[in-house]
Amino acid sequence: MSEFILKLSNISKSFGGVKVLENVSFDVEKGSRHALIGPNGAGKTTLFNVISGIHDPEKGTVYFKGKDLRGVPSRKRIHKGLSRSFQNIRLMPHLSVLENVMLGQHSRIDFVDMFKPLDFLSKSSGKGEAIETLKSFGIDLHKGQTVSSLPYGIRKKIEVVRALMAKPSLLLLDEPAAGLNTAETKKLRDFLKEVSRRGITLLLVDHDMPFVNSLCNQVSVMNFGQLIYDGPISELKNDRKVLEAYLGSENNLEGSNA
């Protein structure tokens, strides 16, 4: 298997003279569950922002499904099958659970359907699909509540579902397990495995190593804006450079997360 859905080649990016990303290159295999780890400030979120088009890289190219994404505005990347969640939950605070999830469908909706009232013509507008999806992942609609009043764990999950509603082929998840307790993390893992079984490639950033170990099969490690490891997760423990980078940092490769 060597079909790559995402190819990063020599990505560099700096803010105000500080190099945040330096010649980062790695590939994400189609159908894989790929983790991107590294200490805080290693440039992981910046790399996500470059992939999703929020930042333009100074150097280097992002290839998605074999095509150069340069010049494709961030808004249009979701149409190509690239969807993401955020490190700090960025759900729309004044929308309900259902509305947030339906916003995820926006890129797939025909122009004419945009003008149909959602409350009366629910079938054609994707409302039914949104309700079904939420149900299948065991998320309550929480009718009569905006998302800002819901618990953290539920919002975290809704954000993943919202990203899924675009029917992406690659899903970028920025710290999906952060702030969840052990039981919730386990549930999220099973949930993401289910997502993966549906044929969606996952690229995720997380600090929770047991979670990453039990979910992902590929891993890339970054430190100070550079890639220091890229390969199967099983061989990560034996890599000298990775061990050095993590020595003395709060992130422990074996034990629980910081």
Next chain:
Amino acid sequence: MSGYLSGVLAILGINVIFAYSIYITAATGQLNLGGAGFQAIGAYACAILSNELGLPIYLTLIFSAILGGAISFLIAFPVLRTKGVYMVLATFAIAEIVAGIILNSDFLGGPTGMIVNNYIETEVVLVVAIIVVFLGFYIMSTRIGLAMRAVHDDEAVADLMGVNKRAIQVSAFTIGGSIAGLSGGLYALYFGFIEAQYFNANISIFVLLYVLIGGTQTAWGPLLGASFFTLIPEALRIGDDWRFFIFGVIIVAMMILRPEGIVTRDALDRVWSKLFSRKSNV
């Protein structure tokens, strides 16, 4: 209908329409502090078309809306490059420029104002108001409305969800401008006299406050806000000065206690579910 009541209802109708024009923009998270300017454009368009060309009422009203919308569309592109406080200042400046042009133009009557040759009854105002309210509810109930609210809550994320933020904002600003023009046309036809001094900064401020106090989260906000601030002072029969003083106190209090406005989604859903459960019990 008594003369007094019909007068109050006409003002209510015009204010409600005007409030929706500002609401459509505010729902996408942009404050238009130049409402009076767009209303003035509609009012003067209506007056000129009635007086000079003798067009029938419905045509003059349609042209008021079209002209308000067209001018909004043209200035939307430069104005929507600005954000936040700059957008407030830019729209404020536009209203001042419009008023300045009217004051300097002999054709538009300058500072002495203009008499309008046509006249409409309160009923016309109310019918148009009902149509505009329906339009507001309709837009907010579609995916366009959903996208507008998303842009209001978080522009960057809405963009990543594939929402064309610029198209949404330009359309909202244009629709807003045309509704403001329409309200101006109705004002001109109902009162039969217009002058530049009426369309001043205070009018822009008041209508924006109606909308923000009513609440920008749902289409009920402008309806309630405009009705509340038009009808309550009439009901209390207090003098103009006290009316605006109390208005100011209410605004300050609201911003502390309930800054999201009178009508919020949460509150509305609670009311709906209560009504709904009562029905099912019966």
Next chain:
Amino acid sequence: MFFEQVLQQIINGLMLGSIYISVAVAFTLAIGILNFLNFTIPALYMFAGMVGWSLSHYGLPFGLSGPIKWWFALFIGINCAILASLLVERFTYRYFKMKHGDATEHAIPLVSSLGFLLIFEYLILIAHGSDTRGFSTPFTNLDWRVAGFIISIPQLISLILSILIVAALSYLLIRTKVGRALRAIAENPDAATLMGIDVDRIVPVVFILIGFLCGVSASIFAINYHEVSPYMGDHVGTKAIAAMVIGGLGSVWGAIAGGLIVGLSETLSIYFFGASSAQITVWSLLLLLVVFKPTGLFGHNAIGKGKF
């Protein structure tokens, strides 16, 4: 002859601009430090003038004293403007906590300040009606004729005074501990808190300065033009906003340049194009700047972008 007339207009314009300077600085402080478009400022300006007039005309309320001397009345007026400004701080900033960070939430202080604008304006209207009131001081017709030009001495003093006040303010911002704290808050309020700056105690300083500047400016106006009115804030307020934008949001020295430019363009445009053309000239200039060069002539990049 023509050039002399134009020169006279330029002199008049600069004098008029001196009135706008202090108010423009008040606006620019609120925006620069707190990211707050404070619409109460015109009302504070009017409030100081009308309180001053009321004291010099009637004396203290409830018959506590007879009419008060003009300079002391204005002094109390300035202090009342400061107190009123602190009241605004209390209800816009003290209780304000950002929850979601959405667009409407950014507008909360701005909307509150519009509320206060109405409160102060109509409070004065209720108390004193809408008439323009004469404000008499000993300075009448103190014109200074130089080479055929007329320069009003109180106006000249006003201009110098305005610039001195701004210079003092600029010194305060750059050299003193309070000034450094204010600039730290302007950069980043959260970081300022982490650095040990008590934001809740420093922010009122901004409002005291705003009240002071409005009061001084209103006093200058009353002395120069011998009148005050409940609507005096509207005209000056809009011109000062224009001056602030032209000078660049958050730039204190920019506000001086902006005030003088607005005063000049106002008198010259009246001279060349007639009385009501000033409105179009000044606001078109402002609109063009906001759209194409939002940093104004001296402003910084970051201020006010995307926030209120």
